[in-house]
Amino acid sequence: MLNTKRQGKLAAVAVMAATALAITSCGSSEPTPAAGGDGASSAAAAPVTITVHTFGGGENFGYDEAVKKWNAEHPNIQVKYQNLTDRFEDVFLPQLLQKLQAGSGAADIVGIDEGAMGLMKARPQFFADLGQFGLENRKADFPAAKWENGVNKDGKLFALGTDIGGMTMCYRKDLFEKAGLPTEREEVGKLWPDWAAFMEAGKKFQAANPGKGDPKFLDGPNTLYNVVLSQEGPKNGNIAYFDTNNQLVIDKNPAVKTAFDTVKSFSEAGLTAKLASFTPEWNAAIKKGGFATMGCPAWMLGVVSGAAGDENKGKWDVASVPGGAGNWGGSYLAIPAQSKHQKEAAEVLNYLTGKEGHIAAFKEAAAFPSSLPAQQDPAVADLKNEFFNDAPTGQIFGASVKDLLPLFLGEKHAQVKTAAEKVLEGMDKGSIPYAEAWTKFVEAGTKAAG
């Protein structure tokens, strides 16, 4: 009796404590939404705030300067630019989808990687029609493929292009010198006209760096794979994992197999540092010189300079890539339908994807403009990249994107890409035997698409 009574009391006290906790936690969470809601209530009197959310490593979209300039010139439309994360497929994209589904929380302008454009095109209900703000007239500014990719399945324009990838090879000058390889970018480019020659150069480099702690020739599987896929895709119907009817062709597209085999051969030859890209270890190795080369689309230069930091200025350089032109990456800006200030957001979007915004981003993050007027502008064509030994990046990338055809990427491209590259990482690190890797690769991709 005594015992049960005590238990009853205890239970009552526990419940009260829980209630008190619940009440206090309720109370403390209340002010947050009020503080966060900088939109509707203050719209009439105060200036409108347009939020811009992007992703990417290093310097990412490179809008710091462009936004500063805009804010100085437009006191009534203030832009708040925020880069949310390094990672697109497994962080930025799922968060964006959740916010779109929830109907709140997304920024007024969001960045979207080309890999998810198929997914977004199939969801027209979530984005504002840019045509109603007169942005249809920008068509002449973009290459046809870049423009078409911003039109959704209802035929409405919902996104405008920011940068375009192009393709070069980044290399560590200091490590090349130590290994007895040429260091000047023209000579380095001549060293590897194709991937077989690149392999030879790699073997030479590795022979000079035989030790366990010595740098490796390549970073890991991801960058090499994406470079080769971007080169082979255009030769095979301009597709990657999906054909234009959104049918999975991961096991049938020769471009995928060639890219896979190239990675496998470099991994088997022991030329990779076994690092997955966009990880802290990978960033650290860029900084410390853990590897000597990696495939570099234009935006990757911003990632490298951001990760390496100012103290490594001049150690990295860019040369032409083995195997010819290709496009990896490049992004878009769109306005979610949930935005309360679509009109003002459209003005900002028009500015950021306009000539001026493109040029500012190229200067800051080396993101090469997809905008044709910006490409032709001397500010881009003649620009040299200070971090990369004053490499004439305007010229290099201008040449590399000239006849570029971005690949068709299906609705589930981002998921398949993530799953398939995970297998490449496993193969490179040794948890998947080389003999089984291709089967596993196809399996993982098929599962992610299903």
Next chain:
Amino acid sequence: MTLNVDTPAPARREGPRRSSGPRNPGRGGRGLARFDLRATPYFLVSPYFLLFAVFGLFPLGYTAWVSLHDWELAGDKTFTGLDNYTELIADGAFWNAVLNTVGIFVIATIPQLVLALMLANALNKRIRGRLFFRLGILLPLVTSVVAVAVVFTQLYGRDYGMINWFLSLFGVEAIEWQNQSWSAWIAIATMIDWRWTGYNAIILLAAMQTIPKDLYEAASLDGASARRQFWQITVPMLRPTLIFVVFVSTIGGLTLFAEPVMFEGNPTMAGGATGQYQTVAMFIVKEAFRDFDMGYASAAAWLLFALILIGILINYSFTRRIGGKK
């Protein structure tokens, strides 16, 4: 207030008359007072249950509803009945995640509880600086899970990790801990144990201190050794607490998430290239927020719920036998 809750039924009639009589002699007032007496306790406890309904029951039911659909995140939803469940039961990746979760749970929890029991017993003795040691073993608990995981992941680093450096002194080749199941499981289990052993030890210690001293005195008079006293008195008397500790560890172990995610170093939720250490919780997040298949993930969440229930039942049947029948 607590008194009211405990007031036995017969006394009820007297209660209101005494307290409300002088203040409000009318009939309606008495009814109100009775209503007050009956309803107030429920009213006072209701916030908890309301919150539980909103944040506990509703998501539970909604998850069940979602699990019956082919439900894409921010996409199409079609009713498919139990398709997700049948597909899941045939899915090797799911069972791989279950195996990992159970495997990590076993190699983490069993040594942990044994160690906690031994620690508690040691700290229950008269030793110098007892308070210091008692606080000391609880200290890991105040660190954040993520911080623990980050530090341990660095310790287990392939190139610059301290553990590989230590092993290299004995000529062991550098181990890539993430690469195989066994090594990843061990690494993750050590993170869990480092953080939770002290917590369990403190709970067991508190329970040990409630065991009446005279039991031990009587036992030593009868000539029982310290070891005998431990097994015949301490452990049986700890049974309710042990059951609690085992339950909490089971729930924690089967919903393991933060440690393996941090151990992987990137948020793909894959748990290694072939899912060497992907737990069920990671599997759920991967399906829902990496592959955007909410329906499938919801079905997996319900299967995890069932798995935990089974796990608890198994553990309960084990712990019930501790110290024989009571």
